[in-house]
Amino acid sequence: MRPVLIQGGRVLDPSREFDGVADVLLRDGRIEAVEANIAAEDVETIDASGKIVAPGLVDVHVHLREPGKEEAETVATGARSAAAGGFTSVCAMPNTDPVTDNQAAVGFIVKQASAANSARVYPYGTISIGQKGEHLAEFAKLIEAGAIAVSDDGHPVRSSHLMRTALEYAQAFGIPVADHCEEPSLAHGAMHEGVVASRLGLRAIPAAAEEIMVARDVILSELTGGHIHLCHMSTRGSVDIIRRAKERGVNVTAEVTPHHLTLTQAECEGFNTNAKMNPPLREEADVAVLRAALQDGTLDMIATDHAPHHYEAKERDFDEAPFGIVGLETALGLCIKELVNGGVLSLPELVNRMSTEPARVFHLDAGTLQVGKPGDVVVFDPGATWTVDPTQFYSKSRNTPYAGHVLTGRVERTVVGGRTVFERK
């Protein structure tokens, strides 16, 4: 593999607070130098002038559907979709069929990811066997096979005893325990409980369903000292609980999705199944608080909750349609348009929240351009505008509420381990 020299871009490396025009040299799959005017021979040169050069983006929350729902996504198509969105590392949730509650299942994801040879895919293991919320899974063996964290994802851990045990046991391995916070007895619904659901006559999920579990998890983290990671926070009440927990020094981190930062319950008008997601799209007041919480660090990172569904699955009435939207290929453009151009985050801060922070929190060898680290780099044009056309997605699925939206900021090239895995033609 020839060394790669990315020349003349504005290099953003939040891991050492670097922001300046420089060249980046990748050799043997690693960062060899980040300096002005690097002279190197026999290299593949990439002109990045006018572009941003940053550590590849890291998404700690994606669903790649393989094994089980290969018609919606596979590890390979998901990895390519990630690469097209500028992501060099993604963490795959365990709710496949079968679930990744054993070494063989985790190992299968690692093997498929290796064969895909695109963005890196790190599997989650489950918290409990079969995501049933009864018996703790074998964390040590899952980690040995390649798992980087544990979660029961869409089957929130009902038993407080089990969650406590997981938070205690996981400390031996230094991994986060990630929870999809939802009090099941309150969560029998298809969208946010509010005026839109009341008008449309749809079963609804109150904000309290999330907030009750956020509060419980924070309390258990405080009890045990274990690292709780809260997935896709969606309500202002959750933010309030997390903010107060962090002030007390609780070992809690939290993510927020681009869609919860940009859309509201109003998107469900007309029974739009591409606006059906869990947690549901909330209210304008929630969006404002989530943005402020991302800005002040109460929410640590952006994660997409990329949730591909086959066309037919969403082509049905709202109650019956599955939750979730694809997000990998629209995340950066949405975040630059809405958060950077909207004055919420600076561009370096956005890279921090989409790369350096998630890598740090999940202990991934990523999110930095420091010499000697893996050569995972994204080159993007922060000013380019483009129109979302789901038929052009690399993902197998097209379930997005952003079709036809004009976004700002477009990935030009994604490099994983010194090798280009995506290049815009």
Added chain:
Amino acid sequence: MIRDSSSSVPSLGKDLLGLEPLSADQIQLILDTAEPFKEVSERAIKKVPTLRGKTIVNLFYEASTRTRIAFEFAEKRLSADTVNIAAAGSSVEKGENLVDTARNLEAMRIDMVVMRHPASGAAEFLAERIPSNVINAGDGWHEHPTQGLLDLLTIRDKTGRIDGLKVCICGDILHSRVARSNIWGLLKLGAEVGVCGPKTLLPRGIEELGVQVLPHPEEAIAWADVLNILRLQLERMKGGYIPSLGEYYRVFGITQERLERAPKDILILHPGPMNRGVEIDSRVADGPHSVILQQVTNGIAVRMAVLYLLAGGMPERADVAKTEDVLAGGTT
């Protein structure tokens, strides 16, 4: 299908999905068009040729007696050819079935579909996917527009107006498509709307729709000119929304004793089927101010009007349409 776009009279468009998307003028138009059709059902020979040659499918994914029969009578009295499909789909299959059913109906070159479906939004889903006219005969908890219209017509018959009336909808608002259609229809025609029921059966943020919440029937009775008393679906008790039917009757039942304390006579509506002794006392249901059976009669005229208008009929020619073939030539 040719529509008169030059006329100042508003058309209904392709479908009747709910009363929320309609304007006050469109709602008035349907009510006014229903007037000449009332008489057809009073004749010895209850049949006019208005919809001769039209094919209408009554597609019912949920049990219905009153609505299905009223539609069928309306269609038959207008001389349409009708087919009834009772699809007892399971909850898992119903979405897929609906897409396939729509495609099959399309292939059979029908003119209209009247659909009842347990999922909110199902009528809109179907209407977007087939060229035929779709009439929503009730979708989940969302809307039941022809019920809303027949309630409006019945109130208008008795009081001569809707504008300025105080109408309170009583009972399970949360799960009720009848409530939602009534709220939109009444508000658009200028009524004041109240809702009364246990808080467990009121949707969150209902006030934001422009209605006021009256927590107890005593307050509703003191306030209202009209009470529309909804059926308490018995399965709600199992869902834990109310502790028992007996307690519901005691606190929220519309009884003769409560009505006797009203400052004025109150018109009583109920969409049926009634649970006597639960949400309504028999003496109220059968009393002098009850128009519950007139609602049923009006249900046919309102549905004839909707069918006629969606078929492209001109509202001002509705009377003529009863004897002449006014749709032929003007429509496909």
